[in-house]
Amino acid sequence: MTLLSIEGVSRKFGNVTALSDVSIDIQQGEFFALLGPSGCGKTTLLRILAGFETPDQGGVRLDGTDLLKLAPHKRPVNLMFQSYALFPHMTVAKNVAYGLERENLPRAEIKARVGEVLEKVGLEPMANRRPAQLSGGQQQRVALARAIVKRPRLLLLDEPLSALDKKVRAEMQLELKRLQHEVGITFVVVTHDQEEAMSLADRIAVMDQGRVEQVDAPVTLYDRPRTYFVADFIGANNLFTGAIRGGVFSAEGLGPLPSKATTADGSAALAIRPERVRLTEPTPGMVQGVVVDVSFYGGVSHIAVEVTGLGRKVLAATQGSARITPGTVVGVTWRPEDAVLIPN
The missing domain is CATH 3.40.50.300 (P-loop containing nucleotide triphosphate hydrolases)
Known part of the structure; x- marks a missing residue:
């Protein structure tokens, strides 16, 4: 009531x-x-x-x-x-x-x-x-x-x-x-x-x-933040700006990124939480970057990855101490269903 x-x-x-x-x-x-x-x-x-x-x-x-x-x-x-x-x-x-x-x-x-x-x-x-x-x-x-x-x-x-x-x-x-x-x-x-x-x-x-x-x-x-501000303000988040065309989200300078487009074509942002990001062996067609920092926060490790063509570092989070060191070249990916698309 x-x-x-x-x-x-x-x-x-x-x-x-x-x-x-x-x-x-x-x-x-x-x-x-x-x-x-x-x-x-x-x-x-x-x-x-x-x-x-x-x-x-x-x-x-x-x-x-x-x-x-x-x-x-x-x-x-x-x-x-x-x-x-x-x-x-x-x-x-x-x-x-x-x-x-x-x-x-x-x-x-x-x-x-x-x-x-x-x-x-x-x-x-x-x-x-x-x-x-x-x-x-x-x-x-x-x-x-x-x-x-x-x-x-x-x-x-x-x-x-x-x-x-x-x-x-x-x-x-x-x-x-x-x-x-x-x-x-x-x-x-x-x-x-x-x-x-x-x-x-x-x-x-x-x-x-x-x-x-x-x-x-x-x-x-x-x-499920509904605006760019909420996605950026609530907790740590990785945000990519770009556009949706034909059901595919492409980020500026990076190309297509994993997502399930549920909004109409047009400019949009993609949000992916650090704990949803996976760092793997780099393969052709995958977003790649270099690990620049690894920080341990009592049970959780934060890994910062510098990606060419992106103005801000991609943050990944993993339980426990990270088995990765600065300078490592990695592939950056996530499950399409974990990404949130926000129309601009």
Whole structure:
């Protein structure tokens, strides 16, 4: 069931278009990510949902209600800030209780709800500590507890894990996902971190220059990108520009490449993931190149191949340590069904 409908939202700041005709439907109970580079419009969209910005045109409906007509403090929406914005002079419990106290709820109800949410995030033993006495990961949990204790219909998270180191970030990604399923609140997270979006979200909207490029599940975005930007932005990829003629894709300077053409004749790009690339003995008619670098990344080796006539190196990935050395001449190929053709 659709909880949030964003319909044709546009926003300009002077001559700069931050959002251009953005339309997205987000489902009840979904963990949804807005992903894109800096300046793509994702934070502007988040601020519109929170009520800190007003679109120039378009509408936003939450469960059928016009969200834009509601003042920020009256929206069933909560925002978890990137900086956490905890009150340093208050205890953990007081930080979490603050929003409920502002609503003048009964003390007994506040105490019960704060205790319940602190237990969920694993901070019950630290209820009387101050933020300065907590680690970065623990502070992040306090901010999350404060956001969900008010039981919003929609929780917005602005780069929620950016302040954490890599190990703690990985732990908190699992924790966020677990909590989201447990509390049943719809989460919308803004991030520029692909790994974060791919590990957290049920679906992702990839944005660029104020537009939505593609909305899909993480696996679909990775395996079947629909635009050149998505293919280049999501993970490592080998991209060849060229054209389709008579069902055959030919790359500029290389000639025909393995693919199954499913689009009409015309200019196109071919995308092939490094783990799908195979390096073999070179044979006539095959793309050939010279290995220029072999790097080992804890279980996976990346092999860079310089191909004559191509402006960028071809990247291949293989499990374990690679049995190949720089300077080796290799053939570069892949299964036709593994290639993705993207019309230009």
